[in-house]
Amino acid sequence: MSQIQIKDQIPTGELMSSGHFACPGCGGSLAMRLVLKGLGPKTMVALPACCWTIVAGPWPQSSVNIPLYHSPFETAAAVASGIRAALDMQGDQETTVLAWAGDGGTFDIGLQALSGAAERNENILYVCYDNEAYMNTGIQRSSATPWGAWTTTTPAGHPEARPKKDILAIMAAHRIPYAATASVAYPVDLIRKVEKARAIRGTRFLHVIAPCPPGWKTSDDETIELARMAVLTKIFPLMEVEDGQTWRFSMEHPGDPVEPYIKRQGRFSHLGPREIGQIQLDVDARWKMLERRVEMGI
Amino acid sequence: MKKVMMGNHAVSWGVKLARTEVIAAYPITPQTQVVEALSEMCSSGELAARFIKVESEHSAMAACIGASATGARAFTATSSQGLALMHEVLHWAGGGRLPIVMANVNRALAPAWNVWTDQNDSLSQRDTGWIQLYCESNQEVLDTTIQAFKLAEAVDLPVMVVLDAFYLSHTSEPVDIPDQEAVDAFLPRRVARVKMDVNDPRSFGALATPAVYMEMRLRQQEAMELARVTYDEIVEEWGGMFGRRNGAIESYHAEGAEILLVTSGTITSTSRHVVNELRARGEKVGLVKVKMFRPFPTEALRVALAGVPHVAVLDRNISPGHGGIFAEEIRSALYDLAPERRPRVHGYIVGLGGRDVTPAVIEDCLARTRAAAGAGNTPEREDLWVGVKS
Ligand SMILES: Cc1ncc(C[n+]2csc(CCOP(=O)(O)OP(=O)(O)O)c2C)c(N)n1
Ligand code: SF4
Ligand SMILES: [Mg+2]
Numbered sequence: 001m002s003q004i005q006i007k008d009q010i011p012t013g014e015l016m017s018s019g020h021f022a023c024p025g026c027g028g029s030l031a032m033r034l035v036l037k038g039l040g041p042k043t044m045v046a047l048p049a050c051c052w053t054i055v056a057g058p059w060p061q062s063s064v065n066i067p068l069y070h071s072p073f074e075t076a077a078a079v080a081s082g083i084r085a086a087l088d089m090q091g092d093q094e095t096t097v098l099a100w101a102g103d104g105g106t107f108d109i110g111l112q113a114l115s116g117a118a119e120r121n122e123n124i125l126y127v128c129y130d131n132e133a134y135m136n137t138g139i140q141r142s143s144a145t146p147w148g149a150w151t152t153t154t155p156a157g158h159p160e161a162r163p164k165k166d167i168l169a170i171m172a173a174h175r176i177p178y179a180a181t182a183s184v185a186y187p188v189d190l191i192r193k194v195e196k197a198r199a200i201r202g203t204r205f206l207h208v209i210a211p212c213p214p215g216w217k218t219s220d221d222e223t224i225e226l227a228r229m230a231v232l233t234k235i236f237p238l239m240e241v242e243d244g245q246t247w248r249f250s251m252e253h254p255g256d257p258v259e260p261y262i263k264r265q266g267r268f269s270h271l272g273p274r275e276i277g278q279i280q281l282d283v284d285a286r287w288k289m290l291e292r293r294v295e296m297g298i
Numbered sequence: 299m300k301k302v303m304m305g306n307h308a309v310s311w312g313v314k315l316a317r318t319e320v321i322a323a324y325p326i327t328p329q330t331q332v333v334e335a336l337s338e339m340c341s342s343g344e345l346a347a348r349f350i351k352v353e354s355e356h357s358a359m360a361a362c363i364g365a366s367a368t369g370a371r372a373f374t375a376t377s378s379q380g381l382a383l384m385h386e387v388l389h390w391a392g393g394g395r396l397p398i399v400m401a402n403v404n405r406a407l408a409p410a411w412n413v414w415t416d417q418n419d420s421l422s423q424r425d426t427g428w429i430q431l432y433c434e435s436n437q438e439v440l441d442t443t444i445q446a447f448k449l450a451e452a453v454d455l456p457v458m459v460v461l462d463a464f465y466l467s468h469t470s471e472p473v474d475i476p477d478q479e480a481v482d483a484f485l486p487r488r489v490a491r492v493k494m495d496v497n498d499p500r501s502f503g504a505l506a507t508p509a510v511y512m513e514m515r516l517r518q519q520e521a522m523e524l525a526r527v528t529y530d531e532i533v534e535e536w537g538g539m540f541g542r543r544n545g546a547i548e549s550y551h552a553e554g555a556e557i558l559l560v561t562s563g564t565i566t567s568t569s570r571h572v573v574n575e576l577r578a579r580g581e582k583v584g585l586v587k588v589k590m591f592r593p594f595p596t597e598a599l600r601v602a603l604a605g606v607p608h609v610a611v612l613d614r615n616i617s618p619g620h621g622g623i624f625a626e627e628i629r630s631a632l633y634d635l636a637p638e639r640r641p642r643v644h645g646y647i648v649g650l651g652g653r654d655v656t657p658a659v660i661e662d663c664l665a666r667t668r669a670a671a672g673a674g675n676t677p678e679r680e681d682l683w684v685g686v687k688s
Contacts (some may be wrong), residue, residue, distance in 0.1 A: 041496060041497050041499075043496070044368070044494050044496065046364060053504075053505065054505065056501060056504060057468050057501070057504060058504055058505040058506065058507060059504040059505060059506045059507075059510060060504075061499075061504070062458055062499075062500070062501040062504065064501075065498060065499055066496065066501075067494040067496060067498075067499045067501070067502075068498045068499075068501040068502070068504075069363075069364065069367050069501075069502045069503065070501065070502060070503030070504055071360065071363070071364075071390070071503070072360065072387055075356070075357065075360035075387065077365055078322075078352060078356070078357035078358075078360035078361045078364070078366035079360045079361065080364060081322075081352070081357075081361045081364065082320065082322060082350070082360065082361035082362060082363060082364025082365035082366070082367075082368070082370075083364040083365065083367070083368045084318040084364075085319075085348035085350055085361065085364075085365050085370065085493060086319065086320055086348075086365040086366075086367075086368030086369055086370035086372075086494075088348055088366070089319045089320060089346075089347070089348055089369060089370055090368075090369070095496055106357055112353060112354065112357075113353070113354075113356070113357045113360065115353065116353030116354070117357075118353055120350070120351065120352070123581075126439075140315075144304070164391060190644075210531075230599075268683060273601075286586055297590070
């Protein structure tokens with residue numbers, strides 16, 4: 001798709017302003033900008049502790065032009081449920097309640113509240129921007145950190161020893177109406193999913209891969225490329241799941257070799273050919289499993 | 299209309315009459331009937347509220363925060379372990395100046411597992427920025443629940459209504475249920491001063507640097523101070539409408555007393571009985587009931603206790619390594635009185651984990667106080683444990 005075509009398909013309205021506090025090349029900030037383009041001004045956010053606590057700006061400033069409630073780290077889905085309940089009592093069905101959390105706030109400490117909200121099928125949109133570690137506190141591992149990665153709590157001598165948690169399958173298992181993945185390198189797909197999610201009632205979950213230059217040890221002009229490579233290598237495939245049963249790929253995934261993606265990131269610099277080969281095998285095996293899900297549902 | 303009901307249902311009635319809009323709660327003994335009755339009221343349509351059946355007390359308080367921040371009148375109820383689990387979120391409610399009302403049924407904390415009454419659960423949350431009101435009867439529970447919303451919304455602070463496990467929660471008493479119209483006149487619908495609103499987008503709770511954080515805490519403290527005055531006004535207004543006045547503190551047969559008991563919760567009722575008996579025998583004993591623990595009614599207690607030689611504080615709680623919590627708070631409140639007007643404060647730890655505080659236990663506390671007074675002893679800093687087996 002040419003640049004011009006993409007531009008035409010992205011809403012021009014901006015709810016996020018420049019001058020925010022993110023690092024240059026922050027995937028998580030771009031994710032918010034794109035999601036808000038898809039949602040529009042009738043949106044309220046529950047924002048738990050994460051990098052976005054800072055990106056949103058200190059009192060009395062705000063980098064987003066929508067109501068935003070800073071919330072305890074583990075409570076995004078529960079606070080959002082409360083906001084939704086109040087709006088329901090006011091007869092406001094139009095406003096979207098957005099819970100916006102990092103991978104730590106989603107995969108780890110906030111998983112209980114998220115599971116509770118999803119099981120109740122709360123009428124909220126939950127977006128997890130995934131930079132694959134606790135970045136706000138200085139790059140510690142989360143259960144979204146991929147196998148083999150360096151973080152400050154998984155030093156190069158003992159890198160992350162477990163595979164990334166399969167959050168999409170966890171959310172699908174709650175039989176919520178809509179769960180999907182997206183990448184900041186595919187803004188048209190991302191916004192399409194946001195718009196689709198906005199029109200659905202019930203719990204909607206969007207998992208966005210959001211590269212983080214300081215955390216991934218990459219330069220700040222590589223974010224989009226890495227977010228694209230994550231998809232093309234099938235490491236982070238773009239998918240949609242409806243009602244927890246109908247799985248779909250959002251595009252053709254060519255299955256580029258993982259090696260160039262791994263080698264460009266300082267967080268993997270301690271890995272040799274054997275480990276990279278291991279990652280490739282794991283991606284291939286997981287892909288087969290995803291294909292089966294797409295064929296049969298779960 | 300009078301109805302015989304347990305304390306838990308008195309809470310539910312108060313919440314219903316207050317036209318609460320959002321309820322989020324999780325079951326725990328001995329609070330469960332509060333939310334069971336509310337579920338019934340919501341499902342029958344008697345109460346037009348959204349009931350969020352959360353997966354934990356932690357999420358219950360978090361959901362109340364979201365709802366209250368968006369302008370709704372929000373309520374939850376819990377006890378003991380559930381309250382302890384909420385701890386972080388209680389600070390968010392207090393610091394966030396959200397007028398949430400919560401009923402807490404006083405229950406002991408584990409280990410060992412114990413479902414009986416004990417004030418350590420609520421008193422452990424002393425510094426979370428919640429107003430705390432301790433009730434003595436089911437009537438007071440119902441009245442206070444409604445008043446709590448008015449107080450919370452007047453000063454933008456959350457309020458905890460506290461009642462004893464079983465002695466109130468599960469004990470049936472006749473309760474006068476005020477008319478809905480009268481309650482509506484007393485407590486109109488909530489109008490939030492500021493809320494989550496797409497037409498007026500703001501961010502709440504954003505990073506506050508050392509240059510501004512302290513002023514936010516000062517405003518919170520000022521609101522607490524205002525709450526003392528506001529509560530007195532609310533009690534007066536309620537009294538004028540319904541004829542019942544349960545203020546921040548209450549003096550009972552305090553005139554000319556040589557010893558004043560200081561009590562909270564249902565120990566107060568037993569103490570009233572003891573005081574009646576002793577007064578009938580000519581003993582100069584009275585009592586002061588403390589209903590409001592936060593904000594602490596410092597000035598009112600100074601007035602009520604100044605010049606009384608001995609004060610015996612009954613604490614159904616303990617701050618391990620220090621002493622009974624009410625006794626310590628009262629000692630600190632009285633310290634600034636002139637020495638000749640300053641009572642000796644005797645602290646007694648009683649009734650932990652629901653152990654019965656009988657008239658005999660209270661008489662024992664008084665006997666020890668008299669003995670210490672007679673011997674001219676200064677009161678022991680170590681609080682005395684009464685009713686323990688050696
Ligand atoms: C209860 C609690 N524990 C720990 C923290 C400290 N903390 C704040 S943000 C954060 C990590 C957030 O990680 P993630 O959700 O992945 O978001 P990111 O910072 O990576 O954007 C931690 C550990 C906290 N605020 N609250
Ligand atoms: S540390 Fe990473 S996620 Fe956080 S603001 Fe910087 S680039 Fe964004
Ligand atoms: Mg993260």
